[in-house]
Structures are given as C-alpha cells and as structure tokens.
Amino acid sequence: MESGQLFIILATAIASATPLVFACIGETITERAGVINLSAEGTIMLCAMVGFVAAKTADNVWLGFVAAALVGALIALVVAYGAITLKQSQIAIGFVLALLCSDLSAYLGNPYVRIPGPTVPPRFAIPLLQDMPFIGPLLFREGDILVYAGYALIGATWFYFYRTRGGLTLRAIGEQPAAAFARGHNVIALRYAYTLIGGALMGIAGAAFSLDFKAGWSYRHTAGYGWIALAIVIFGGWNPLRAALGAYLFGVLQSLAGVAQSTVPNVPTQVFTVAPFVLMILALVLTSGDWLDRLLSYLPVNVRRSLARIIHTAPPAALGRPFEQD
Amino acid sequence: MHRRKARISRRTPANSSTVKVELRHIHKRFGNVHANDDVSLTVEAGTIHGLLGENGAGKSTLVKILSGFISRDSGEIVLDGRPAHIQSPADALRYGIGMLHQDPLDFPPLTAIENFMAGSPTTPALLNVRAAERNFRALCRQFNFDLDPHARVSDLTVGERQQLEIVRLLANGAGTLILDEPTTGISATQKTLLFDALRRLAQEGKSIIFVSHKLEDVEALCDCVTVMRRGRVVGELNLRANGAGRAHGDWPAGERFDVAARIVEMMFGRELAMPVKPAIHQDETALVLEGLLLRSDRLEMHIGHLAVRRGEVIGIAGLEGSGQQLFLLTCAGLEHPAAGSIYVSGRNLTRQPYSAFVKAGVCYLPADRLREGLISGLSIQEHVALRMPSRGIFINRAAAAQEAERAIATFNIRGRPDTAVEQLSGGNQQRTQLALMPSPLNVLLMEHPTRGLDIESTLWVWQQLIARCNQGTAILFASSDLDEIVQYSDRVIVFSGGRISPPIAAAALTADSLGQMIGGRF
Numbered sequence: 120m121e122s123g124q125l126f127i128i129l130a131t132a133i134a135s136a137t138p139l140v141f142a143c144i145g146e147t148i149t150e151r152a153g154v155i156n157l158s159a160e161g162t163i164m165l166c167a168m169v170g171f172v173a174a175k176t177a178d179n180v181w182l183g184f185v186a187a188a189l190v191g192a193l194i195a196l197v198v199a200y201g202a203i204t205l206k207q208s209q210i211a212i213g214f215v216l217a218l219l220c221s222d223l224s225a226y227l228g229n230p231y232v233r234i235p236g237p238t239v240p241p242r243f244a245i246p247l248l249q250d251m252p253f254i255g256p257l258l259f260r261e262g263d264i265l266v267y268a269g270y271a272l273i274g275a276t277w278f279y280f281y282r283t284r285g286g287l288t289l290r291a292i293g294e295q296p297a298a299a300f301a302r303g304h305n306v307i308a309l310r311y312a313y314t315l316i317g318g319a320l321m322g323i324a325g326a327a328f329s330l331d332f333k334a335g336w337s338y339r340h341t342a343g344y345g346w347i348a349l350a351i352v353i354f355g356g357w358n359p360l361r362a363a364l365g366a367y368l369f370g371v372l373q374s375l376a377g378v379a380q381s382t383v384p385n386v387p388t389q390v391f392t393v394a395p396f397v398l399m400i401l402a403l404v405l406t407s408g409d410w411l412d413r414l415l416s417y418l419p420v421n422v423r424r425s426l427a428r429i430i431h432t433a434p435p436a437a438l439g440r441p442f443e444q445d
Numbered sequence: 446m447h448r449r450k451a452r453i454s455r456r457t458p459a460n461s462s463t464v465k466v467e468l469r470h471i472h473k474r475f476g477n478v479h480a481n482d483d484v485s486l487t488v489e490a491g492t493i494h495g496l497l498g499e500n501g502a503g504k505s506t507l508v509k510i511l512s513g514f515i516s517r518d519s520g521e522i523v524l525d526g527r528p529a530h531i532q533s534p535a536d537a538l539r540y541g542i543g544m545l546h547q548d549p550l551d552f553p554p555l556t557a558i559e560n561f562m563a564g565s566p567t568t569p570a571l572l573n574v575r576a577a578e579r580n581f582r583a584l585c586r587q588f589n590f591d592l593d594p595h596a597r598v599s600d601l602t603v604g605e606r607q608q609l610e611i612v613r614l615l616a617n618g619a620g621t622l623i624l625d626e627p628t629t630g631i632s633a634t635q636k637t638l639l640f641d642a643l644r645r646l647a648q649e650g651k652s653i654i655f656v657s658h659k660l661e662d663v664e665a666l667c668d669c670v671t672v673m674r675r676g677r678v679v680g681e682l683n684l685r686a687n688g689a690g691r692a693h694g695d696w697p698a699g700e701r702f703d704v705a706a707r708i709v710e711m712m713f714g715r716e717l718a719m720p721v722k723p724a725i726h727q728d729e730t731a732l733v734l735e736g737l738l739l740r741s742d743r744l745e746m747h748i749g750h751l752a753v754r755r756g757e758v759i760g761i762a763g764l765e766g767s768g769q770q771l772f773l774l775t776c777a778g779l780e781h782p783a784a785g786s787i788y789v790s791g792r793n794l795t796r797q798p799y800s801a802f803v804k805a806g807v808c809y810l811p812a813d814r815l816r817e818g819l820i821s822g823l824s825i826q827e828h829v830a831l832r833m834p835s836r837g838i839f840i841n842r843a844a845a846a847q848e849a850e851r852a853i854a855t856f857n858i859r860g861r862p863d864t865a866v867e868q869l870s871g872g873n874q875q876r877t878q879l880a881l882m883p884s885p886l887n888v889l890l891m892e893h894p895t896r897g898l899d900i901e902s903t904l905w906v907w908q909q910l911i912a913r914c915n916q917g918t919a920i921l922f923a924s925s926d927l928d929e930i931v932q933y934s935d936r937v938i939v940f941s942g943g944r945i946s947p948p949i950a951a952a953a954l955t956a957d958s959l960g961q962m963i964g965g966r967f
Contacts, residue, residue, distance in 0.1 A: 282571060282572055283570060283571055283572060284562070284568045284569065284570050284571075284572060285570070287555075287559060287562060287563050287568075287572065288563065288564070290552070290555065290559075291552050291555070291563045291564065294552045294553070294554055294555065295550065295551065295552050295553070297550055298550035298551055298552060299552075299563070299564065300533075300534060301512075301514070301534045301544070301546075301550050301564075302534070302535075302538070302563060302564025302565075303533075303534060303535030303538050303564060304535075304564060433554060436553070436554065
C-alpha cells in the first residue's frame with residue numbers, strides 16, 4: 120500500500136513535469152542549432168495566456184494549443200531575426216523579450232484571470248504498457264494525452280538527433296557552422312527553422328500549463344518555469360534524453376518538497392520551495408566537472424566512449440554566435 | 446536540380462573524373478588591399494600543383510575563390526574548358542572541388558564517422574552507420590590511414606583530421622583537391638602518408654592544388670609550382686620536366702639545377718639591399734642563450750649558444766611560422782624553454798616569471814599591434830596613464846596628458862592625446878608602441894617592426910631603433926622583408942622547419958645564400 124502511494128505521488132510528479140519537457144526539448148533543439156532563445160520565461164507565459172484565451176474563445180482546447188504554438192514561433196522569429204540576420208546579442212534580445220512577453224501576458228490576459236475554461240480530456244492508462252512492472256504504473260497509468268505526447272516527443276527528438284541525416288546536420292550547424300556551410304548546407308535557413316520549431320514547442324509548453332497541468336489563467340501564471348527550463352537544458356548537456364530526465368527530476372523534486380513540507384513542519388516552507396532549484400544547480404555542478412573526465416580516462420575505451428556520450432556536457436561550440444560568411 | 450547533379454557526379458567512377466582547372470584573370474579586393482591582382486593559374490589533370498608565397502601573398506584568397514568561399518570581383522573559373530559558375534562552397538562541391546582548410550573545417554565534438562556522413566549527398570535520410578563505416582574503412586585502407594570511425598574528432602590529431610577530410614571529400618566524388626598549408630602541425634609519418642595519398646590521387650587523374658609556404662614540401666611533392674607575391678603571380682616552374690625539357694628548358698645548361706634557390710628568388714626578388722646599420726661596438730652582452738630547447742606542439746628547435754652584444758641587431762629570417770615567434774616569446778619570458786638557460790645582462794632568468802624579464806629591461810613588441818600590443822578602445826593618454834607608476838586609485842589626468850603630449854611631440858605621432866589607438870594609422874600605432882617602451886631597455890624583441898608601414902614611417906622607426914642601439918639596447922627582430930633584415934641587422938639567423946642556423950654577418954649574405962638557407966640548406 121505504502122509503495123503504491125509512493126508510485127502515485129511519483130507518477131503525478133512525472134506527469135506534472137510535462138510542460139517543462141516540451142519547453143526543454145524546444146530549447147534544446149534551438150540551442151543545438153546555435154541559437155539561444157532566452158525568451159523562454161516570457162514565451163511560456165504569453166503562450167499560456169494566448170492558449171487559454173484562444174481555447175476559451177473558440178471553445179476548443181486543441182485550437183488553444185495551435186494558437187500557442189504559433190505565438191511561440193512568432194516570438195522565436197523575432198529572436199531569430201535579431202540573432203541570425205541582424206547578428207545582435209542573443210542574450211539581450213532574449214532577455215528583453217522575456218520581460219516584455221511576461222508583462223504583455225499580464226496586460227492582455229487581465230480580463231481572463233481566474234475564470235473556468237476548457238481543459239485537456241481526462242487521464243487514461245495505456246493498455247499493455249501499464250502492466251509493465253515498475254515502469255507501467257509509474258509512466259503509463261496517470262497520464263493524459265499530453266503526457267504521452269511528451270514521451271513521444273522525447274523519443275522522436277532523440278531519434279532525429281542521432282539517427283537521421285537532418286539531425287546530424289542540426290548538430291553540425293550548432294558546432295561549426297562554417298564547416299556545415301562548406302558542405303553545402305544553408306546555415307541561416309536551418310537556424311531559422313530550428314529556432315521557430317523550438318519556439319513553437321515552448322508555446323505548447325505554455326498552453327500545457329494553462330489548459331492542463333495548471334489549468335486557467337492568473338497573473339504571472341507560469342512564473343519561474345522558463346528560467347528553470349533554460350537551466351535544465353544546460354544540465355541536460357543539450358541532449359534531449361538528459362534534458363527530459365532533468366525536467367522529470369525537477370518535477371519529482373518539487374513534489375518531494377511538498378511531501379517533506381508536510382512531514383517536517385518546523386522547517387520554514389521557503390526551504391522546500393527553493394530546494395529543487397538548489398538541488399538542480401548541485402546536479403549541474405556535479406555533472407559538468409573535469410573530475411568526471413579524469414575518472415573516465417581510467418576506463419576501457421569502449422565503455423568510456425558510451426559513458427562519455429551520456430556524460431559529455433559541452434555546449435554546441437557555436438552557441439550564441441552569429442554565423443559570419445566571408 | 447542540385448541534387449540530381451550531385452547524383453550524377455557520384456556515379457561517375459572515381460578514376461575517370463579527371464579535371465583540368467583553370468583560373469583566368471581573377472581579381473579580388475578587400476578594401477584597399479588587392480588580394481588577387483589578375484591572377485591566372487592552370488592545373489592540369491593528374492598533377493600536383495604547388496602554390497607558394499609568403500603569408501598575405503594571396504594564395505588562400507585564390508583557392509577560397511576556387512572553392513566558393515570567397516566571391517571574386519572579376520575573372521573566370523574554367524573546368525575542362527567549360528566555364529564554371531561557382532558562387533558558394535555548395536557550387537564548388539557540385540563541380541567536384543573539395544578543399545582542406547588550414548584549420549580543419551570539421552565538427553570536433555562529433556565522431557569521425559559522423560563527420561564522414563555529415564553533409565554528404567550519399568548519406569540517406571535515416572543514417573546507416575554500418576554502410577558508411579564500410580565505405581569509410583575501405584577508403585582508409587586504400588590510403589593506409591588508420592582512423593577509428595568512432596573516435597571523437599576532437600581527440601584526433603591535426604594529421605588524422607586531415608586524413609578524415611580527404612577520405613570524406615573523395616567519398617563525395619571530389620575530382621579536384623585543394624590543400625591549404627596541409628603540412629603545418631602534422632608529424633613526419635603523417636606527412637609521408639599524406640604525400641603518398643596525394644601522389645596516388647594524382648595518378649588516378651585528380652588535380653591537386655597544394656598551397657604552402659614550405660619549400661621543401663613543394664619540392665618533394667609538386668609537379669609544378671606557381672609563386673605568388675603581393676597578390677600577383679610572379680613565376681611558374683615545372684619541377685618534373687622530363688630530361689629533354691630540362692636540358693633546353695628554363696635553366697641554362699651547366700648551371701646546377703637548384704629549384705629552391707630559384708623559387709626563393711621568385712618569392713623575395715633578386716637583389717638584396719645594402720646594409721645601412723652602423724656597427725656599434727660594445728663588448729658587454731645583453732642576452733645570452735645557452736643550450737636552449739624550444740618545444741611547441743608543432744616544432745622542436747635547438748640553439749646551442751647565442752650571445753647578443755649590447756647595441757647589436759639580430760635579424761631573424763625564415764618563412765613565417767618556422768618558430769620565430771616561439772623563439773621571441775621565449776626570449777621575452779612569455780614562454781619557458783624545455784631546456785637550457787637565458788641570461789639577460791649576465792643574470793640567469795631561466796624559468797623566471799615575465800615580470801622578472803620586464804624588470805631586467807626586456808621588451809617585446811608583437812606583430813599584431815592592435816590585438817597584443819595596444820589596447821583597442823583606449824586613447825594614447827590612457828595608454829600613457831596605464832604605464833605610469835601608480836599611486837593611489839586615481840589617474841593623475843594632468844600628468845598623463847602632459848606625458849602623452851610629450852610622447853606625441855617626440856615620436857611625431859599623428860593624433861591627439863584623446864585619440865583612440867585603433868583610429869591611428871599603422872605607422873602611428875607603431876610610433877605609439879615605441880613611445881610606450883620603457884627606458885632604459887636592455888633587450889628589445891620585435892616581430893615585423895615595419896609591416897604595413899609606409900616608407901617614411903619605416904625609416905623613422907628604424908632611426909628610433911638605431912638610437913636605442915646607441916644607448917646599448919640589443920634588438921632581435923623577425924621579419925619577412927629580407928631587405929629590412931639585411932639593411933638593419935648586424936648578424937642574421939635563419940629559421941627553417943624547426944632548425945636554426947648559426948648567426949651570419951649580414952654583410953656576408955647574398956640573395957643566393959640567404960635563399961638556400963631559407964630553403965633549409967645550412
């Protein structure tokens with residue numbers, strides 16, 4: 120019974136991390152192409168508002184997602200134009216957009232605060248898969264369509280990154296755009312495309328909050344999630360699997376903090392709200408140190424390689440730098 | 446459309462893709478610099494064509510135009526008699542032109558096999574690593590390259606990355622290979638492998654353009670060589686002329702067939718200027734190097750004994766990148782020698798920190814004035830203020846302004862105290878650097894002291910330097926201008942491919958002997 124309860128708590132925590140998964144995958148794709156979309160915080164918030172309003176107005180939850188994705192891509196287009204075409208500082212552009220879009224969401228979304236709206240259809244279990252030991256009850260019982268779409272997105276992104284020509288090119292343009300250009304790729308067009316795709320996914324993440332996991336709209340409804348998504352992408356070493364893992368870990372840490380808060384009442388609540396963030400930073404520090412590489416060098420070549428692939432956390436070499444074609 | 450073309454070239458058997466490459470009347474300007482001035486070059490199919498010249502001669506610009514990286518201002522590229530429209534690297538690839546860049550243009554965090562597949566028209570949408578690996582291994586075997594397909598490229602040596610690029614370009618159907626300074630930074634074994642591979646490819650009918658500033662490599666490998674100087678072609682030599690051609694070809698009968706000397710002559714010009722530096726006789730030594738061993742990842746050099754007297758000027762000749770910079774940095778205390786000792790004014794400064802060298806009166810003026818010598822964005826006055834002895838946290842503006850005015854007047858700098866250094870002309874930047882040099886000075890180390898300067902500034906700079914010599918400063922300078930070396934040096938040392946010649950009196954030098962030495966014969 121005890122373990123059953125734990126499973127449900129964990130399963131809920133994992134499911135609730137779904138919006139973050141969408142955001143992290145989106146940002147991972149964008150950054151792998153060499154562009155930092157620092158507007159995540161604003162994009163998610165504005166898209167949460169837009170998604171909610173669109174779904175409410177059209178009375179169709181899926182239209183809400185479409186609208187959110189479009190707005191997310193539109194914000195990404197601004198980032199892309201400034202970063203790729205105008206070659207301006209991606210940090211400055213993203214930061215300003217993050218502030219602008221969150222304020223815009225508060226202003227435009229004001230009439231829609233705390234009113235009921237459409238939500239994603241209820242949870243369902245996936246037949247067969249739900250019967251797998253451990254994994255079944257953990258992953259395939261408590262989710263709704265978005266949770267399962269999240270799993271599919273992680274898998275598809277990983278497959279695209281490491282098993283297709285397009286993914287190889289994507290990794291290439293973020294590492295050494297000049298070399299990709301030398302091989303005949305249109306670096307500018309590809310960077311635009313991946314920035315827009317990443318932005319659309321972040322938009323969906325916003326709508327996933329307002330139409331599902333934190334249904335409704337309120338002032339600064341999704342505050343903090345954009346920033347943590349950016350941190351998780353780094354923690355995830357720009358690898359979709361690890362980024363997703365980071366997002367789920369954050370979800371679990373958050374719900375554990377909630378549980379701990381009720382069991383240890385004499386510790387200030389702030390400790391538990393902040394704890395997940397601190398733990399994430401610790402994890403980041405641990406996985407990016409040189410000591411791991413030194414440790415790895417003692418292992419046999421084959422083991423070392425596959426491990427290094429997982430642990431390796433170097434950012435795309437051309438991340439944040441505009442491509443200058445001479 | 447493009448894809449279709451790529452397919453066609455791929456299906457053509459490798460050994461039938463023989464291409465004659467012609468560049469006709471190529472012009473390219475970068476601002477005021479005429480990087481390519483009416484350059485024409487013909488590379489016959491099945492030959493290795495050397496392109497020689499000092500840094501900045503325009504070789505890289507030319508080959509980058511051929512490979513689509515740089516667009517030309519005017520001129521024609523003709524492949525097998527048909528004009529080719531090359532505006533981008535993708536265009537060049539379609540014509541089967543592949544280029545190996547000096548710094549390998551690959552993806553270091555990816556694995557060798559991923560690099561091999563990236564950007565290849567033969568790569569299917571869903572990666573088939575096994576098939577690619579088979580292809581990769583077969584090609585590697587053909588050239589005796591020992592490459593691990595699953596090694597990360599960042600773990601490979603420069604030579605191995607080159608091998609990877611060659612194999613990749615061949616797999617993509619390249620019929621013309623351009624190699625930009627390929628022997629910089631690779632081991633002797635790798636060089637042998639590379640040369641074998643290139644010879645073999647030439648035999649298969651591919652055209653190969655070998656860009657280099659190393660005579661010995663060009664001599665060993667190339668069938669033909671074109672020499673460039675200051676953006677123009679200054680000569681062409683056929684190195685593999687058959688016996689008959691050689692007898693009544695370019696060289697007068699009876700004269701020793703010495704390619705190196707002829708090439709050096711083309712690179713630097715025939716007549717050397719006369720020495721103008723007055724001899725200054727001081728017996729005291731300023732700098733002594735004893736059994737010095739210098740090591741970098743590319744070179745290893747040894748100097749048995751070198752004593753530089755006060756007031757003496759040592760010119761350092763040699764093709765660029767032969768270790769001159771490492772040598773000067775070591776003398777300046779910015780790099781430590783692997784073995785041996787350095788004495789400045791009789792004091793042993795081996796392995797002492799840079800500050801000890803500065804204290805002993807050693808000064809180093811780097812070639813890149815704006816990047817390493819001066820600080821872009823700061824004015825002359827601020828440079829002066831930086832150098833002034835600091836007391837407290839505030840700048841004494843009045844004193845700095847006064848000092849800057851004085852420097853501007855004495856060094857004849859065309860600028861005001863508040864002029865930012867990057868706005869000064871090259872000559873005035875050099876004057877500023879000279880004005881900032883401390884006094885007294887025991888050893889002055891310079892790279893290209895007058896590069897990019899007009900004649901007036903050049904003469905003025907050397908007047909100042911000789912004045913320093915009269916005060917007892919010893920000067921060591923590296924330059925690619927042989928006239929400057931012969932004119933202003935007392936003695937000359939020549940760097941060539943990791944070897945350092947014994948010092949030779951400048952007066953005893955001839956164009957011939959200097960050319961031989963630069964070519965590595967001493």
